[in-house]
Amino acid sequence: MRVVSRLRLLPPPAARAAATAVPPGVPRRRAAVRGAARVAVFLALASVPLGAVPAAGQLGAPGGGAGSQLLSPPRLPPVLPDGTPLPSLPPSAQEDILQRIIGASAGRAGGAPGTPRGAPAAAPSPPPSSVTAPPSPPASAEEPLSNLEAFFAARFDPAPDPPLRQFGYDTFRVPPPGAAAPPPLGLLPDDYRLGRDDELVLAFRGRARQTLTVRVGRDGMLLLPDLPPVPAAGRTLRELRADLEARAQRDLGGSEVFVSIGQVRQIGVFVAGEVARPGIHALTALATVLDALAAAGGVRKTGSLRAIRIDGPGGTSRTVDLYAVIAGAPGRPDLSLQEGERVVVPPLGATVAIAGEVTRPGIYELPAGASGAPLAALVEIAGGTLRPAGNRFLVQRTDAQGRRNVAETGLRDILRRGDAVRVEPGADVTVNQLRLSGHVVAPLTRASGGRDGLSLRALLADPRLIRPDPYPRLGVVWRADPATRVRRFLPFDLGRVLRGQADMRLADSDEVVVLGQADIQWLASPPVQRALRGEAPGEEGPGACPALVQLAVAARASPHRFAHARGAGFPDIGAPPCPRIFLDYPALLPFLLDQTVLLTGEARQPGLYPILNDTGLDALLAAAGGTTDAVDLSAVEFAREPVEQSAAIPLARNLLDLRSRNFAAVRLSPRDAVRLPRGFADRDIGPVTLLGEFQRPGVYDIRRGERLSEVIARAGGLTPQAYPYGAVFTRESVRQRQQEGFLRTARELETSLLQVAAGQAVAGSRGSPADLGSAITAGRELANAIREARAAGRMVVEANPTVLAARPERDVLLEPGDLIVMPKRPNEVTVVGAVLNPGSLQFVSGWRAADYLRAAGGAQRFADTSRAFVVLPNGQSTPAGLSAWQQGGPPIPPGSLVVVPQDPSPYETWGFVRDLTQVLTQVSISSAALAVIGRQVRN
Incomplete structure (x- = not known):
């Protein structure tokens, strides 16, 4: 801190008049700018607190600010950037004003805030040590253990991680190259005691106007012009300032003096013992024991931090305990150092x-x-x-x-x-607490209520704690037995508790689990059904569900335990993920399934529903969303397992007439089964779809036993462009059978390939290995093509209303999901397979398969014309009749598909060749049907 005795904020009248005068030849606008700058000068000066004016010459110095000190007299000219002279002020104030103005013009604040008068000033940065310390690596977990650290690491089992380190030795670490130097540890208080070689900066203002930089001489005196020698060594900064102010007032005609420290003197301190670099180190007079140890590279881990000895030149000695500084141990050690003192670090103690x-x-x-x-x-x-x-x-x-x-x-x-x-x-046990988890807004911990305990109703008094869509019929309390500490589940009716109709006294460490509707629906999911059959879940890792493992183990141990729950749900529906509640409480899944009732039939949400004993059917139906409109309440099926599991005791099954809807009279117990039958309806399940050349194509509901001609009539009949002979009729059940046939044929083909390869290897191939390999590769490609082929499910039907009216026995009965596509009359015949130019050719009346084959360029060299066939527009297939004695076969109608297969001679020794033609025919029929359907959908 600069020490300022007094500071005048305004210049003398003469200086103000000179400053406000406009020099000759200077434009008025420039003069106005100068005037504004002068106002800024005075305002900036007025904002500088007393005692906080930075020392002159501090601009650009490291750490410049209120605490920086002057090292040499100021040399900046007292003018503004445009050349205007500053008022007559101390040089330090002039330089501070220039810094503020220049900083403001550059968009940044100039000058550092000052320090109130009388506060300790920061000491100047100490000069470098006599020995330059090489940088030490920072402390890290990879640093090798010292002998003592390794000794204690072996004493603990298990060993601490990270390993224990000796305390306090990283305090003296030297920063790496390029790092900012740490701030000096010493301060410059007003009671700082001066000594020889201390540098002072004295600025006189008044009649004596000068700035001096002087040092305390070897005799301890300050030599100043116009003043007698002033004693300084041994005096405090406060005492010297007061003496100089008095002398200036008395001997210099009332002049003012500003006193600041330019540079603190250096002292030599010898550091010995367990340090990295013992020897003499040059420090400032403000340095402490910590500074000396840091200059010596720090204390080795073999040295003591609690018995550092300071030996004085007169034979005096004192001990410093650094734990009082770095660990907050009791005591206030004297860390100051004097010229000629020696710092000794003894070996490490106990x-x-x-x-x-x-x-x-x-x-x-x-x-x-x-x-x-x-x-x-x-x-x-x-x-x-x-x-x-x-x-x-x-x-x-x-x-x-x-x-x-x-x-x-x-x-x-x-x-x-x-x-x-x-x-x-000592006992890491939490007592007197309850937890609320599951289908809640957030897991909650509450006090258990002491000896009497908290009730379940009191815990759930605020319904906002529970998320929407809870399962009201059952919640559980997970309680530990006081004697054995084995946990078990206690069920309760959540709906009755929330309505205030039931309650339960809770015990210490109880966990109340609220279930959600999604948790209950998961009970009938495919993963649960597989676990009920004893199949362990195959998924491992983060997505695994431990509850399924427990359920599979329980199902294998007791096959009849979950017999009532098997068969619930739909196995072909995708597997939803395991709910969080069953990740947190794996044993909850088998417990809930023990408490379930199987509800099937015409419920809006059939499935497995856990209930308490003596629950009404009305509560169960409410949880399932009620019944559908198609339910037949006159014959509700109710089944109950006997109390004693025995083959001699049959399952009790009853038919209940619940048309009065007195559902509450039916009392249920866990493991019961309720089936809600569907009432008879003339309307069939699902519609049929008509596409193409109908007067009114679209989706039509059908009744039981409705025929194709009736739906065509409902659609307004056919258009004049319709081609009934090429109608495509597909059915889902037929498609599934065809797809299964494709897969079966592909498997048989692959099996035959393996058998042929093994047989040829044993008996010896009649052909070359390359030919055998090519044949097997071709066979595998054929198997893959058959496996990937998409079945259309096409049936050959009669779709001409005139024919159906004359021959009603050909009028097919419709099923839900049937698709009827009526194409326009085509004008082409398509030739595919082993021909030179496959494609669609224009229909010519009377042409046979041989004619279209010649028009397509003829058969290829490896074609098998004897197995060529024609797919007619109605889906039937017939031999093409390309042999000489068949004379090209019958005439082909428009929309037909002529297929010429390849020669199967490479596969003639295989037993499955005779089946390939039939399979390829089915694939061709499916492809043709899908092409017709695709055209109609695009249209």
Whole structure:
């Protein structure tokens, strides 16, 4: 801090007049700018607090600000950037004003805030040490362990992770190259005692106008012009300032003097002992023991931090305990250093280690000269325990025979050299609490209510704790038995509890679990059904569901336990993920299935529903969303398992007439089964679709037993462009059978390939291995093509209304999901397969398959014309008749498909060749049907 005795904010009248005058030849606008700048000068000056004016010459110096000190007299000209002279002010104030104005023009603040008068000023940066310290690497977990650290690491089982380190030795680490220098540790208070070679900056204002930089001489005096020598050595900065102010007032005609420290003197300190770089180090007079140790590269881990000795030149000596500084131990050590003092770091003293539940685990040194220390003192230095109470202290101590003994100790016990202490929780048990989890807004922890306990109704008094769509029929309490600590589930009726009609007294550590509708629907999911059959879930890793594993184990151990739950749900529907509730409570899944009722039939949400004993059917139907409109309540099927599982006791099954809707009279128990039958309806399940050349194509509902001609009539009949002979009629059940046939044929083909390859390898192939390999490759490609072929499910039907009227026996009965596509009359015939130019050719009346084959360029060399066939427009297939004695076959109608297969001679030795023609025919029929359907959909 600059020390300022007084500061005048306004210049003398003469200076103000000179400053406000406009020089000749200067434009008025420029003069106005100068005037504004002068106003800014005075405003900026007025904002500088007394005692906070930065020293002159500080611009650009590192750490420039209120705490920077002058190293040389100021040399900046007292003018503004445009050349206007500044008022007559101290140079430090002039330079500060220039910095503020220049900084404001550059968009940044100039000058650092000042420090109130009388506050300690920051000391100048100390000069570099006489020995340049090489940078030390920062402390890290990869740093090798010292011998002492390795010794204590072997004392703990398990070893602490990260390993324990000796405390305090990273305090003196030197920063890496390029890092900013740390701030000086010393301060410059007003009671700083001056000595020889201290540099002072004195600025006189008034009749004597000058700035001097002087040093305290070897005789301890300050030599100043126009003043007698002033004694300085041994005096405080405050005393010297007062003396100079008095002398200036008396001897210099009332002049003012401003006193600041330019540079603090240097002292030489010898550092010896367990340090990285022993020797003499040059420090400032403000340096402390910590500065000296840092200049020496820090204390080695073999050196003591609690018995550092300071030897004075007169034979005096004192001991410094650095734990009082870096660990907050009791005491206020004197860290100051004087010229000629010596710092000695002795070897490390007795140490103990502490690990576990403390804030700062580590290896600590006992006080100097002490053979032991209370455990409480060690815990205090280690930052205290993490838990305020309930800790156990285990000490490992080596006896005279070298054996390690572990004993429980207390805070008052005395620790000895080499003791290793582990702090553990005495009883890490939480008592007097309840948890609410599951289908809630957020998991909740509440106090259990003491001896009487909290009730379930009181815990759920606020319904906003529960998320929307809970399952009202059953919740569970997960309770630990007081004697055995084995947990079990206790069910309760959530709906009755929320309505205030039921309650349960809760015990300490109870966990109340609320179920959601999604959790209940998952009970009938395919993964649960597979686990009920004893199949262990194949999924592992983060997505695995431990509840399914427990269920599969229980189902295998007791096959009849979950017999009532098997068969629920739909196995062909995708598997939803495991709900979170069953991840947190895996044993909950088997428990809920033990409590379920199987509801099937005309319920809006059939499935498995867990209930309490003596639950009404009305409550079950409410949980399932009620019944559908198609339900037949006159014959509701109700089944109950006998109490004693025996083959001699039959399953009790009854038909109930519930047309009065007195559902509450039917009382249910877990493991019951209820089936709601569907009433008879003339309307069939699902519509049929008409596409193409109908007068009114679209989707039509059908009644039971409705025929194709009736639906065509409802659609207004056919258009004049319709081609009934090429109608495509598909049915889902037929498609499934055809697809299964494709897959079966592909499997048989692959099996035959393996058999042929094995047989040829044993008996020897008649052909070359290359030919055999090519044949097997072709066979595999054919199998893949058959497997990937899409079946159309086409049936050959008569779709001409005139023919159907004359021959009603050909009028097919419709099924839900049937698709009828009526194409326009085509004018082409398509030739595909082993021909030279496959494609569609214009229809010519009277032409046969041979004619269209010649028009397509003829058959290829490897074609098998004897197996060529024609797919007619109605889906039937017939031989093409390309042999000489068949004379080209019958005439082909428009819309037909001529297929010429390849020669199967490479496969003639295989037993499946005779089936390939039939399979390829079915594939061709499906392809043609799908092509017709695709054209109609696009149109």
